[in-house]
Amino acid sequence: MQQLQESTSYLQKRIGDFAPEFGIILGTGLGALVNELEIANAISYAEIPNFPVSTVESHSGKLIFGTLAGRRVMVMQGRFHYYEGYSMEQVVFPVRVMKLMGVKKLFVSNAAGGLNPDFNTSDLMVITDHINLQPFNPLIGKNINELGPRFPDMSDVYDEHMVREAMVVAEDAGFAVQEGVYVSVPGPMLETPAEYRYLSIIGADAVGMSTVPEVIAARHMGMPVFAVSVITDLCTPGRIKKVVLADILEAAAIAEPRMTHLIKELVRRS
Ligand code: HPA
Numbered sequence: 561m562q563q564l565q566e567s568t569s570y571l572q573k574r575i576g577d578f579a580p581e582f583g584i585i586l587g588t589g590l591g592a593l594v595n596e597l598e599i600a601n602a603i604s605y606a607e608i609p610n611f612p613v614s615t616v617e618s619h620s621g622k623l624i625f626g627t628l629a630g631r632r633v634m635v636m637q638g639r640f641h642y643y644e645g646y647s648m649e650q651v652v653f654p655v656r657v658m659k660l661m662g663v664k665k666l667f668v669s670n671a672a673g674g675l676n677p678d679f680n681t682s683d684l685m686v687i688t689d690h691i692n693l694q695p696f697n698p699l700i701g702k703n704i705n706e707l708g709p710r711f712p713d714m715s716d717v718y719d720e721h722m723v724r725e726a727m728v729v730a731e732d733a734g735f736a737v738q739e740g741v742y743v744s745v746p747g748p749m750l751e752t753p754a755e756y757r758y759l760s761i762i763g764a765d766a767v768g769m770s771t772v773p774e775v776i777a778a779r780h781m782g783m784p785v786f787a788v789s790v791i792t793d794l795c796t797p798g799r800i801k802k803v804v805l806a807d808i809l810e811a812a813a814i815a816e817p818r819m820t821h822l823i824k825e826l827v828r829r830s
Contacts, residue, residue, distance in 0.1 A: 561704050563610040564653070568660040570609050575601050575625050580634035582827055583658035583783075585774060587670035589812030590790060591637050593820045597626035605638075612640050612650040623654070629828035634658060641770055643748035648698040652777035656707065659781045665719075665830055666778045667823050671812050672768035672789035673750070673803075675760040676740055677796045682814040684822065685738040685766050686726045687787040688718055692772045693745050699780055708780035717779055722786040722826055729825040735818050740765025742789055744772035750803050756795040766791060786826055790815040 578600050586593055605611045605621045613621060624635040640651045655666065674683065703710045723739070730737040743764035745751070751759065751767065759767050766789045778785050792811035793803045801807075 561706065564656050564660055567608055567610045567653075567657050571603065571623070571657065571661060574603055578625055578632060579662050580625060580632050580658070581663065582631060582633045582665050582667060582830060583655070583663040584633055584635040584667045584823065585639050585669065586635060586637055587639065587668075587770060587790070589671055589792075589809040590669045590816055590819060592816050593823060594624055594635060594637055596820060596824055597624060597628050597633070597635065599624060599626040601625040610653065612646050612653065629824050631827050631830065633827060634661065634663065639770060639774070642694060642696065642746055642773065643769060648694070648696045648700070648773055651773045652698040655774045655777045656781070659707070659778075659783060663783065665784045665786070666774070667826065668771050668774060668785065668787040669819055669823065670768045670771045670787070670789050671792045671808050672742060672766040673756070673793050673795040674766055674791040675756060675795050676738070676765040679738055679765070679791050679794065681791060681794060681811045683736070683738050683791040684815055684818055685740050685742070685789040685791060686723055687742045687771070687789060688723055688739050689741045690717060690772050690775065691741060691743040691762060691764055692776070693743055694773060695746055698773045698777050708782060712780045714779065717775060717785060719784040719786055722784065725826055725829055726786070726788070726822055729822055733818075733821055737822070738765070742771060742787070743767050745769060751795065753797070753800055756800065757797070760796070767795065788819060788822060790819055
């Protein structure tokens with residue numbers, strides 16, 4: 561708590577009276593939403609006391625404060641993954657800071673593999689539920705009662721109203737979005753065909769290595785969450801190919817304008 565407060569007061573000093581209303585976490589290859597911002601302040605993670613520093617090359621590691629669709633937001637350009645060697649506490653630290661900064665809602669994006677046979681590369685999937693297969697949980701350890709309860713409810717993690725709004729926004733803009741269950745695995749390797757089959761059997765439509773820890777922390781603190789996956793590779797029998805990061809980034813880049821539009825419009829309507 562003390563570390564969280566230290567980081568929060570540092571940021572508040574840096575941004576002055578710019579009080580962010582919404583938090584946004586941008587996933588692999590999905591940083592261009594930042595171009596839509598009227599930027600007030602960009603602070604690299606390395607400058608912020610107690611902040612972990614991102615090591616993945618495709619993430620640029622900055623906290624950006626600005627205005628999106630007329631609303632004040634704070635955006636994580638690049639997130640922290642458990643596979644980078646951070647503790648789960650570190651992975652969710654920025655989300656905790658968002659809450660202390662007064663953020664009211666969290667928007668999250670990620671790149672994910674498509675397990676549902678109806679999905680295609682570069683589809684957007686609005687997340688309606690998740691399965692947590694991460695080996696550790698950000699809420700393990702002494703509960704900070706000021707932040708949230710010991711046993712937070714997870715019966716309605718993804719805000720239903722925002723899911724419905726997303727459908728309307730997509731329809732108005734003339735593009736399709738999928739809906740489904742996201743399963744979070746530790747990575748960093750991609751899955752074997754047998755693992756993809758297993759993840760599909762247990763009920764997942766998309767698989768990735770992020771999002772669920774941050775979402776758990778956000779829900780622990782009572783923040784409504786909207787999350788969307790960009791399907792970057794297909795994981796169904798007959799469609800599995802060797803995946804390299806460049807392919808994931810290419811597929812993400814194709815979907816990025818749609819994803820950016822979706823989040824921007826949801827922020828506008830929030
Ligand atoms: N598996 C896990 N994580 C991913 C994948 C995948 O196929 N694609 C993008 N992130």
